[in-house]
Amino acid sequence: MKDIWKKISVLLVLVTVFFFFSIHSKAEEPLIIVIDPGHGGENLGAEYGSYTEKEMTMIVAKAMKEELEKYDQVVVYLTHDVDMNMSIEQRALFAKEKNADFLFCLHFNMSVNHDLFGAEVWVPAGGEFYSKGYSFAQIEMSELTSLGLYSRGIKTKLNDRGDNYYGILRYCSGQQIPSVLIEHCHLDHAKDQDFYQQGDDQLKEFGRLDATAVAKYFRLSSTSLGVDYSDYPVEETPVPEGMVKPDKTEPETCRIEVTNINKETGEVTVSMEAEDSDSYILYYNYSLNGGASYSMPDAWPRAKAWDQSDKDHSFTIYVPFDQPIILQCGASNGFDVWAESNEILLDPIEDPQRIKEEKELLLRKFWLLWH
């Protein structure tokens, strides 16, 4: 009898020890983060002046890793930490091999016409990868906009097969790894140049900011930094049914009215109304020649959040009143799809016949110019 009790107590001790260790080891399991510095080797990425994207993403990625490693219970890998060729698929396979909980792909942007500005985060279009990507991207975007960058939004992009357009998001989703692609800012636009042209320390600041967004999303704590994000309010994004498609239709509302003209100074006040129910209004611009050429896009007011926009905007432009002018404005949705407004004729001389003739001449000139 005594023997049995002895055996039972030994067994109980063993079971307790086993449970303690199994729970303990589960709690101690580290978070695995893979950071992918965009481009590398022969793939330079964007080039602007003396700046090369692959060099910039490497500086940001290393700073992000260094900062993230200050948090408890995190293991961080870079897909590559020297300048080398590496295919997009290899990067996703690397993350798989490391058993990554998330992959963050870092980039800088440039636009074809050098007219776009701001930051954007691309997320996988389907399932839990969309919802995880979107939840993280909201935190990332609030960090980026806190620097003063304009938000181009949190978006999906599909290829013609209806799959994720960006390879890194496509391959990571295929490997069951959550991922996002961060475009920090545009190299080729004056509005964004203050955010990266102050030297390497400024680029490292992007890395620290990215790491902070990750720490908030995963509710990490750092003894060395003295921060605790364990209660950070991460907004849950519902898992969508099917793929979340980009908004390819132009804003349904784009109207202008001239509310004030000062012919002495050339000041014209324009009241504009623009709305896109599928996404939001991102930029606006104006034309003084009936849409033949437009001004550089400007930021549309979006006081509420990065995924919403105001409906009305009033602004002042300067018009040389030495000939008739056909004013027209444009508004783009969150995916750079533009709509044109109604035209308004601004006439320097109150002679209807002359205005009619000059308008016809002007339109014919632009027609010839564009055909």
Ligand SMILES: [Zn+2]
């Ligand atoms: Zn890039």
